[in-house]
Amino acid sequence: MSNRRDAFYDERDRRTRQYGGRDKALERPVRIIVGDDVATTPAGQQATLALINLAARVHRHIDVHIPATRLLVPTLVPANDLHAAAVATALAINPVLELTTSATLAPIDGSLAIGLGRDVPKDLDLYLDWAGGRGHINSAPLAGSPDPVSVFGAATAAVLGAAGLFRLVHAQPIRATRFNPIELTADDRAGTDDRSGPIDVGTVLVIGAGAVASALAYWARQLGTDGTGWDIVDADIVELHNINRCMTMTAAHAGWPDGTPIETPAHKADATAWALGGTPHHQWYDQWQPQHDAQRHDVVLTLANARGVRALAAQRGEPLLLHATTSANWTAELHRHLPDRDDCPACRLPDTSKPKMACATGPTIPTEPDSPDAALPFLSAAAGLMLAATLSDIPGAAALHGRINHWQLDLTLDAPPLQPRQHPPRDGCTHQLPAPLRQAVHTAQACRWDHLDDVNQRADAHGEL
Ligand SMILES: [Zn+2]
Known part of the structure; x- marks a missing residue:
């Protein structure tokens, strides 16, 4: 068993080690605790499944407290409820993962814990939150009520949470951070603009x-x-x-x-x-x-x-x-x-x-x-x-x-x-097609976003297209 485990990590974690990941830190137990308040929402489920997906790719012992609520979002692996989806996802990514659910929420020696939602203990190391397109990681418990329908904020929170766990197991400090990928804003500037799917941009x-x-x-x-x-x-x-x-x-x-x-x-x-x-x-x-x-x-x-x-x-x-x-x-x-x-x-x-x-x-x-x-x-x-x-x-x-x-x-x-x-256009760039040639490409076979090229807007203004 341990040979299989060692052989797996020896090969899988080559890139993680190149980036400075240390085996001892990756062995440290991390706990993912999902509150009942968010386990019943699409946003909470998206954050939960993305966080477990990312965590299982580096951490070797994960202790999960995830309610078995009815699934409201797509899952990577077929499953009947949120808890089962999280477990199946983690084990598909890492078949040798030490995946546990301890009997109580009391702190485990040497472990680090992250909480999603408000219905979680107040003595955890990290907390995730989301509002619209804004995700938030904090080391203090959160106030207010969670946004049930956040899309990009919940996804962002999962990414921040995975980064935070990796940092903390390596004994590196973190600061409270907010980011909104829709607005491309962070911290105090980050608002709550959000977008829902699907992505519809053509081919x-x-x-x-x-x-x-x-x-x-x-x-x-x-x-x-x-x-x-x-x-x-x-x-x-x-x-x-x-x-x-x-x-x-x-x-x-x-x-x-x-x-x-x-x-x-x-x-x-x-x-x-x-x-x-x-x-x-x-x-x-x-x-x-x-x-x-x-x-x-x-x-x-x-x-x-x-x-x-x-x-x-x-x-x-x-x-x-x-x-x-x-x-x-x-x-x-x-x-x-x-x-x-x-x-x-x-x-x-x-x-x-x-x-x-x-x-x-x-x-x-x-x-x-x-x-x-x-x-x-x-x-x-x-x-x-x-x-x-x-x-x-x-x-x-x-x-x-x-x-x-x-x-x-x-x-x-x-x-x-x-x-x-900001990177201005380079003089002497030999890669990009000159404007008349781009226009010829667009004229030969029009595509949905050709108007984003200024050359076509200039042509429009002159009635040439
Ligand atoms: Zn170039």
Whole structure:
């Protein structure tokens, strides 16, 4: 038994250890306590299931107190009630997880506890709250009544909660933090604007099916999105160390269904697409694209970083490119690229660049900062969530308006969480199509958001379209 457990963690937690995760800290019991007041609400159930999903990807002993209420939201794994869904989700992600339900809510030595809702003990380490699109983590008990129908706030709270637990087991302090991914606001500026699903932006091309794409698929599924018209392109195969951060993926996708490597692993494209019913393509984008260049998509998301995909995406002539990333500095980042207003994705994030380690904002320094995919579950989850929030609100989305085109969300929970940035267009960019060529692309095959490209608005003004 212990050999199986050790072998599983040895392989699964490679990326977590690269990011500074320590085995002893990951063994520390964490308790997830869900109050009756929120267990009966869609918002409380979304927060519960997302939090257990993220926690099971790093923590090795989880003690749950989750009421067996009737399910009101989609689940990753079939189940009859909220408690069963949480347990089944956790064990599908981590078949060797030590999953317990202790007899009382009295504190357990050495454990850390997080509470959701008001019907929870007053001596816990962390509390989560949500109101509209705003999620909130705090170390003090919460007042007021919980919002039963929050969508993005409940999701955000789960992400903050997972970050908070990881920080605390590593003995790192956290501060009370609020974030609203719809408004792209934080702390005292964070309001309660929210959006409900499903995501309806037309056809979507997702380039890359790694952790951020997987998180986007997870949130899109929870938002009730129908994946018809979503094409997900990635030739890569799931490995067990991907399971530390890919929200739609379970140990079975990596070929370790019972905690041992007994099956053939799935393609990442399948392990991401299944969650929302999208179409997987087992090819690298540079191989797939020449066979599909007659077909435009309404939205193109560049969620990969190798094989020059950012430059290839910039050359498509799209009216808008969105993507999200994680960094080696505990940030999840949302990027906007409107042609002629912003720089292009290849100029902003060249393939050859290594993540910058400007200052040690995190508690731990990744030992391999140039490893492109070392990340923790809540970082990928936050990146996918910011993307889902933007997609749920096109064309009015906060990310599409104003000069800011890059948002860095710091999940150390030890500093102001949101850093907005602006990158102007680069002189001499050789990636992005010039305006007349973009217009030709749009004229040849019109798509839903072409009007977001200023070139078409200028043409409209002159009666040319
Ligand atoms: Zn460029």
